[in-house]
Amino acid sequence: MKYLLRLFLSLLAVFAIAxxxxxxxxxxxxxxxxxxxxxDSSLDIPDEGSSVRVYVSSDSPWSxxxxxxxxxxxxxxxxxxxxxxxxxxxxxxxxxxxxDAAREADIVFSNASHSYTLHVVQPAIDPLLKLLRxxxxxxxxxxxxxGGRLQGSRSISSGSISYSLMDPFSLxxxxxxxxxxxxxxxxxxxxxxxxxxxxxxxxxLSNTALEEVxxxxxxxxxxxxxxxxxxxxxxxxx
Numbered sequence: 029m030k031y032l033l034r035l036f037l038s039l040l041a042v043f044a045i046a047x048x049x050x051x052x053x054x055x056x057x058x059x060x061x062x063x064x065x066x067x068d069s070s071l072d073i074p075d076e077g078s079s080v081r082v083y084v085s086s087d088s089p090w091s092x093x094x095x096x097x098x099x100x101x102x103x104x105x106x107x108x109x110x111x112x113x114x115x116x117x118x119x120x121x122x123x124x125x126x127x128d129a130a131r132e133a134d135i136v137f138s139n140a141s142h143s144y145t146l147h148v149v150q151p152a153i154d155p156l157l158k159l160l161r162x163x164x165x166x167x168x169x170x171x172x173x174x175g176g177r178l179q180g181s182r183s184i185s186s187g188s189i190s191y192s193l194m195d196p197f198s199l200x201x202x203x204x205x206x207x208x209x210x211x212x213x214x215x216x217x218x219x220x221x222x223x224x225x226x227x228x229x230x231x232x233l234s235n236t237a238l239e240e241v242x243x244x245x246x247x248x249x250x251x252x253x254x255x256x257x258x259x260x261x262x263x264x265x266x
Contacts (some may be wrong), residue, residue, distance in 0.1 A: 038228070043061075047253065050247050059244070060083055061084070061085045061086075061144070062082060062083070062137050062144045062146060064153050068150075070146075070147045070149060071146055071147070071148050071149070072123045072149050072150070072151075073120070073148060073149070073150040074150075075124065075125050075150065075151045075152060075154075075157075076124050076153065076157075076245065077121075077122055077123040077124040077125070078121075078122065079119050079120065079121040080119070080120045080121075080129045081117045081118070081119055081120075081133050082117060082118050082119075082120060082146065083111075083115065083116070083117045084108070084115070084116045084117065084118065084137055085114055085115050085117075085141045085198040086142075087114050087139075087180070088139045088141075089139060089140070090137060090138060091137075091138060091139075092105065092118065092135055092137045092138075093135070093136050093137065094134065094136075094146055095133075095135070095136055095145065096133035096134070096260040100131070100133050102122055102123065102125070102150070103120065103121070103131075103133050103148060103150075104117050104120070105119070105120055105121075105135065106118050106119040106120075106121070113217055120135075120148065122148075122150050124153060125150045125151065125152050125153055126152075126153055126158065127152050128152055129152055129224055130149060130150060130151045130152055131152075131228075132147065132148065132149050132150075133147075133148045134146070134147055134148070135148065142204045144152050148184060154244055154252075154254065156244060156252055156254055156260035156262070157244060157245055157252055159252075159260070159262055160262070161262065162191070162193070162250070162262045162263055162264050163193060163222075163260075163261075163262055164193065164202050164204070164259065164260070164261055165259065165262070166206035166257075166258055166259035166260055184208055187207060187208050187209075188206065188207060188208060188221075189205065189206055189207075189208050189263075189265065190203055190204070190205045191203065191205075191263040191264065198229065199228075199229040200226060200227065200228060200229065200243075201226070201227040202225070203224070203225040203226075203227070204222065204223070204224050204225075204238075204261055204263060205222070205223045205225070206219060206221060206222040206223075206241075206253070206263075207219065207220070207221050210243060210251065210253075211246055211251060211265055213243055214243075214247060215243060215246070216242060216243065216244075217218070217242070217243050217245065218240065218241065218242055218243075219241045219242070219243055219253060220241075222237070222238040222241045222253070222255075223235055223236065223237055223238065224236045224238055238255045238259070239255065239256050239257075240255060240256025241253050241256070241261075242254050242256075243257050248265070249264055249265040250262065250264050250265070251263050251264075251265065252253055
């Protein structure tokens with residue numbers, strides 16, 4: 029009987045030790061983390077450039093490095109700013125990506141026992157955003173709509189903005205009309221109620237409702253709008 033009792037107590041001790049070790053393992057696994065707003069390991073930086081905070085928690089000294097060696101020329105990472113005894117943040121900063129392709133980099137955060145690789149992606153800006161002159165860009169029946177070299181007129185009436193450009197060679201007049209509150213919408217918003225009117229040399233007028241128009245950017249008093257079929261509008265507010 030005493031033998032069975034000793035055996036039972038021995039088994040309890042073994043299970044208790046195993047439980048403690050398992051608990052210690054779980055605690056250690058949660059002692060180092062890199063916190064983002066999403067659960068994945070990728071961070072998207074907007075094409076127009078931005079600064080993004082990345083938070084690090086660690087119960088021991090940690091460091092970061094760029095995978096492959098030197099930091100890329102387009103991405104800067106600040107010195108860690110301490111928040112409390114085991115929390116910091118670093119600031120990732122990238123300027124506008126005016127190239128033709130997305131930019132990518134991997135940053136490895138690590139302490140003595142853990143590591144985490146953060147994949148940073150910045151898409152290239154839409155080619156339309158490289159065009160600074162107001163106008164209508166794209167193809168319409170084989171004709172290039174390049175109003176950026178022409179004089180324009182703009183007006184606002186009854187909650188709508190109209191922007192017109194005339195081609196002195198074909199004597200066509202292009203007018204786009206859209207809601208005045210489009211300028212207050214966030215980037216990436218779909219703008220409804222956009223119309224394109226074309227007045228021919230003989231004064232024949234055609235009106236077309238533009239579908240799936242998205243506000244790509246607003247800067248100062250200029251809007252960049254893109255239609256679902258790839259046409260671009262660069263318009264200035266009155």
